[in-house]
Amino acid sequence: MRQDERVLYGVLHRIIPPLLRMIWRPHVLGLEHVPRTGPLILASNHQSFIDSVVIPAVTPRPVNFLAKSDYFEGRGVKGRLVKEWFATFGAMPVDRDDSRAALASLDTALGVLSEGGAFGIYPEGTRSRDGRLYRGRTGVAQLALTSGAPIIPVGLLDTDRLQPVGSNRPRLVRVTVKFGAPIDVRGAYDGVPPGKARREITDTVMAEIQKLTGQEAAGVYNDRAPEA
Numbered sequence: 001m002r003q004d005e006r007v008l009y010g011v012l013h014r015i016i017p018p019l020l021r022m023i024w025r026p027h028v029l030g031l032e033h034v035p036r037t038g039p040l041i042l043a044s045n046h047q048s049f050i051d052s053v054v055i056p057a058v059t060p061r062p063v064n065f066l067a068k069s070d071y072f073e074g075r076g077v078k079g080r081l082v083k084e085w086f087a088t089f090g091a092m093p094v095d096r097d098d099s100r101a102a103l104a105s106l107d108t109a110l111g112v113l114s115e116g117g118a119f120g121i122y123p124e125g126t127r128s129r130d131g132r133l134y135r136g137r138t139g140v141a142q143l144a145l146t147s148g149a150p151i152i153p154v155g156l157l158d159t160d161r162l163q164p165v166g167s168n169r170p171r172l173v174r175v176t177v178k179f180g181a182p183i184d185v186r187g188a189y190d191g192v193p194p195g196k197a198r199r200e201i202t203d204t205v206m207a208e209i210q211k212l213t214g215q216e217a218a219g220v221y222n223d224r225a226p227e228a
Contacts, residue, residue: 020057023172024162028058030179036061039113039147043140043205044154045133045213046122050163050170051156055120058177064112065120066094066105106139113147120154123202123209124222127165133206133215134222141201144185145194153180153205155212178212 034040042063044055052065092112094105112119121143123136144151155178162173183205189197210217 020053024054024057024170025174026054026058027174027176028179029176030181031058031060033152033179033181034059034061035150035182037116039116039149040118041113041140041143041147041149041151042118042120042154043123043136043151043209044120045156045209045215046124046127047131047156047160048127048163048165051122051127051159052120054156054159054162054175054177055154059118061118063118063120064092064109066092066108106142109143110147113143113149119143119149123205126222128160128215128218128222129165130218131160131215132218133210133213134218135220136202136206137221138198138202140205141185141198144183144201145189145197148186150182150184151201151205152182153208153212154178155180155209157213180208180212183208 034042040061042055042059044051052067055065056063092108094108109119109121121140123140124134125137128134140151143149155176157176157178158173159175161171162175163170183201185197185201189201192200206217209215
């Protein structure tokens with residue numbers, strides 16, 4: 001994030017989150033589990049486009065998420081406003097259609113964590129269209145193993161009603177955000193084959209998310225669906 005974006009983010013973060021909390025009145029549980037400083041991975045279920053606004057709005061520190069690069073490439077006044085909106089909420093562009101996007105995303109996330117920042121990730125990969133919790137992809141484990149950052153499982157409830165898939169405007173719905181206890185993998189998987197370690201960590205994270213949300217486990221990966 002550029003210095004001017006950091007300044008703008010700081011200003012808007014003091015204004016917009018309190019305003020959104022006043023309007024939405026989210027029910028937030030487990031905030032004591034979120035450390036105020038140091039590298040941190042927030043791993044959440046994913047139900048709605050608005051998830052990446054809800055989490056930063058209730059988290060007491062800046063949170064970076066990845067967002068489609070399309071949002072940063074618009075032209076004219078509208079394009080600039082959209083870009084600034086995403087940038088000030090800590091969104092970072094990634095080209096999901098690029099075959100190298102996964103590696104680029106990992107590098108971007110590790111950059112945030114190396115600077116002591118918080119990075120938000122959806123292990124399911126894309127939004128659930130049927131309310132079930134899908135199998136997690138192992139990028140979240142790779143981040144934790146490489147950076148040493150703890151993982152905080154996050155459970156979002158009713159964000160699919162706040163902004164349903166296909167809707168471009170949020171509604172007045174009270175959502176719930178639950179933060180679970182940190183999962184610290186440092187030293188816990190020494191000597192374990194990397195692939196097995198990543199799978200076990202990811203499955204642990206998803207099990208904790210499921211405890212927070214009560215969602216039915218789909219047991220399969222969530223294939224990316226066409227954007228609405």
